[in-house]
Amino acid sequence: MKLASPEVLPIDGFRFAGLAAGIKANGRPDLALAVADAACSAAGLFTTNLVRAAPVTVAEARVLGGRARAVLANSGCANACTGAPGLEATLASTRAVARALGAPDAEVLPASTGVIGALLASSKIEAHAAALVSALSRDGAAAFAEAILTTDRGPKVASLRGEIAGRPFHVLGIAKGAGMIHPAMAPAAPHATMLAFLFTDAAAPPRALARALALAADATFHTATVDGDTSTNDTLLALASGRAADASRGDDEPATALVDAFTSVSDLLARAIVSDGEGAEHLAEIVVRGLASDADARVVARTVATSSLVKTALFGRDPNWGRLLAAAGRAGVAFDPARARIAIEGIGIVEQGVAVGPDAEARARAILERPSYTVELTLGDGPGRARYLTCDLGLGYVRCNADYRS
Amino acid sequence: MKLASPEVLPIDGFRFAGLAAGIKANGRPDLALAVADAACSAAGLFTTNLVRAAPVTVAEARVLGGRARAVLANSGCANACTGAPGLEATLASTRAVARALGAPDAEVLPASTGVIGALLASSKIEAHAAALVSALSRDGAAAFAEAILTTDRGPKVASLRGEIAGRPFHVLGIAKGAGMIHPAMAPAAPHATMLAFLFTDAAAPPRALARALALAADATFHTATVDGDTSTNDTLLALASGRAADASRGDDEPATALVDAFTSVSDLLARAIVSDGEGAEHLAEIVVRGLASDADARVVARTVATSSLVKTALFGRDPNWGRLLAAAGRAGVAFDPARARIAIEGIGIVEQGVAVGPDAEARARAILERPSYTVELTLGDGPGRARYLTCDLGLGYVRCNADYRS
Known part of the structure; x- marks a missing residue:
């Protein structure tokens, strides 16, 4: 297994973009999109906080089907505790991006981070949906990583190459911190608004992918803390394009190499998040x-x-x-x-x-x-x-x- | 019930003293003594932390008998995690004061607060035992309160007058904070190094006194926190001289008026401790x-x-x-x-x-x-x-x- 950070390895089957949609008052990038070339296997873990943001509710329901085409993430607004208008805003945002992609709404998984209680301005996302899709590129991971940051000092990206039966596969992880970080996600359980996304070109059916994700999270994100406060928005998603090695053993079990790769990338991301905890020096x-x-x-x-x-x-x-x-x-x-x-x-x-x-x-x-x-x-x-x-x-x-x- | 703070009501049957024994490097008062005119009813609650300072071990064992003559408290050194030499230092300190008082060692209840890991210099207490006893006075509560402070901005004293069947009684409470404050004491459970002492001239047998203390602590100190860290040294003691009203109903049950008085004084002390939490403004x-x-x-x-x-x-x-x-x-x-x-x-x-x-x-x-x-x-x-x-x-x-x- 070869770690290749900060250099980002190409992950066959995905494109990425990030831009400034005006959600953050300071004009910095705040809207990120990752898109699989075709709908692919997907799995997710979400905050165990009883107070759950609208995007958590939507992404959790959608990922249950085990397939997704895209991840749409914004910073600058958590869209938490925003009631029915908040839910509508999340649905409208993913709908706009789904249309620009020509994909069903249900294949776009949303994630948000920022201040609790402010309603997501979906009109800003609708207005930038076409530009966001146009900006997608194979090497857009850095732009994606930049656009999801809140109080972070810098982007958090890790990637590595694994091998199964002589065939290679790759894992790319992108995450953000930096406060309300004590991930406790179900099915297992993390904290913060931690957002973390793992992309792999390996093949793994949804249940096997979910199992690999849960094992990796339990060993890494779930033993990481900045301030002990589990967020309303914690979201960890994995998408597998299936272009490279088969990384499953039947429908339910992932290959050990996939678990190891997810764990290694997650460990790097967890360390990056905690190192970059709000105000942290150590x-x-x-x-x-x-x-x-x-x-x-x-x-x-x-x-x-x-x-x-x-x-x-x-x-x-x-x-x-x-x-x-x-x-x-x-x-x-x-x-x-x-x-x-x-x-x-x-x-x-x-x-x-x-x-x-x-x-x-x-x-x-x-x-x-x-x-x-x-x-x-x-x-x-x-x-x-x-x-x-x-x-x-x-x-x-x-x-x-x-x-x-x- | 009349609250009389900051004025301190006289509590019949007790004398107090405080002085600088050189335990604190800065030369401020660091040794406090409260003495009942005769051995009297006593009860205590102690930290539930598995790591317990020597004075906690000694005071807990001694108060089990339900009688005490004196409370000997020092600041500037917690005498925690100091092993057998720490235990010897606590025993030597209380022995010196017991001798100066002409009382059995077992009637002197120790309490310490300060940095963990430093051995209590019992020679300093032995050298000041006679002076400490000479300094005892009916109105020495302020000196006692001053000598137990660590990071506190000021002393914490509260007193009130109660009445049972037409007979008055008084309760005087003295406490210190200001960090490692999240009292969880057994039999019920507190945190910090919180030290708090309640003196009353009411009459109450040890088990009734212990019950009143536990009820008061559960409603006050056990729902107070500065930093969430339960100390190795938390100690809450009550001594009842029995000079005033009978405040018990049989051996096991305290009069409601005593529970109310202990609770009111403890609430004032808990508020004083949290208000004066390290660096706190609110x-x-x-x-x-x-x-x-x-x-x-x-x-x-x-x-x-x-x-x-x-x-x-x-x-x-x-x-x-x-x-x-x-x-x-x-x-x-x-x-x-x-x-x-x-x-x-x-x-x-x-x-x-x-x-x-x-x-x-x-x-x-x-x-x-x-x-x-x-x-x-x-x-x-x-x-x-x-x-x-x-x-x-x-x-x-x-x-x-x-x-x-x-």
Whole structure:
């Protein structure tokens, strides 16, 4: 498997476009379209938040059929909590693009991100539908990626090449963050407005594709957090054009190579999202091991990863292991604190539940200057293990979110 | 019932003192002592964090007997995660004070707050034990309150006078915050290092006193949060000197008047703690109603009260109802978002799940300038109701916690 980021590998069977339709007040690109050459296999995961934006409701209903032609995504407006007019706006937007493509409405999957409560101005999308379709191109992924950003500092794209029985296939992933990020999507479960789209030229029937997507999300997006807030709009979609290798084992099971490829691309995207969390300066991978089960370890990892005191300490480059251990201790999972070991990039700062000493902490403090690092809590000798990606909570996060609507 | 804050009512049977023992590097007061004239009825609640400081272990074991003579509290060092030497330091500290008082060691209840991982310098307490006892006075509550502070901006004291069958009694409460505040204490359950002490001249046997304390804590401290992080050191103690009215109904049940008095004083202290949360500028009371049960309402209220996006919006004086509704929606509790109503101090900003409009939001924005206000979410017409006290998350919180150990 070859990772090819930031270079974007061509994915046979798809074209992409992005442009500014005037949805964002600042005039930046805000409308993105991905189109398969023909209707193809599709699968999706959507936010588990009870409050769900109109595009989530529509995309979820449409992807149930297992086939799609296009993904229409906008930034600048989440179209959430907008009632019946919001639903109409989403339907009108996808209808306009479907007509421009000559496809049925039901084959266009919508996704939106931006402020909650503002109604999507579908007239702007209708007015730009033809231009958007005209702009589609094989190398338009960068324009697509740019047009879905909100508080992100930059686009998030990853691609790789896999092989099945000597035949190659490719996966391209495009995502955006950067706040309300704690994906909990069903059928499995993520958070934020995270939007993420995986395109592959492999062949996989819808159920096999959905299975690969769920497995990949569970190992990546579902163990990633920026601020612990699961969005009303989280959407993860996969489309498979079927031009390259067959990546399924029957209707229901994906090939391992497809799961691996989806997981690798999703991991890159999840890391890009958390690294670019609102105001974040550091990506921290919290690894918890030694507990009774993976599920227990995941609860502890999530509690540590979402602790405000842990996250502000990381912002302060402070190897404040007391906060790490205290967060683990309130997770509701049994372990013996007197046996705890904590290490930062392999530098032990706690052994048997007590401090190793100032020298170790000074070395750990130097590590915490880095843009990314691992924080490892070993809490016993059980087999349970989990990881969570998080970022520091700094002044930039507060500035971003105190001013976001103003 | 008469509230008498900031004036402190005299509580018959107790003396207080506070001084600087050199535990804090900055030389401010850091050692506090409260002493009953004779061993008296006592009860306590302690953190549910699996990681528990030495003073928590010792105080919990000692208060089980239901009698105590004194509370010895220090700031500047939590004495948590300090292993066997930490336990020895706590025991040596209480032993020194017990000797100076001429009381058994087991009647001195310790409590500590400060940085986790540093060993308590018991020699400093031993060296100041005699001076501390000499400084005890009937009107020393202010000195006690000052000496337990850490990141607090000021002391937290509340007192009131109650009456039972024509006989008066008094309750004095003293507490400290200001971070790692999300009390979850057993037998019921609090967080932070919150330390809070209730002194009353009423008579109540230990089990009745414990019951009154648990009921009061559940209605107040256990629905209060600053940062969602439950501390390793949370301690809530009550001592009853028995000089005034009998406030029990048999061995196990407290008089309603005692529960009410404990609850009122605890509510004042909880509000003081959250108002003075690290960097906080606003106290927000999140009220959730209309759900199937109080327990459901409490889960939603807690989810909203601990949401970083909600708290940063409050810092920004932004009536960002989308974040309020999104937080409620991810709480895992069933409700119909399309029926939601949200009001800030009675000003409706969401009706039937959608925005009321910019005028209402402008009026709500003006309310959010105030030091305290109520945010009310009505999510149906069920009987379930709960409230949670929280504060905004601002630049001050990040500065406080990024620099805390440095």
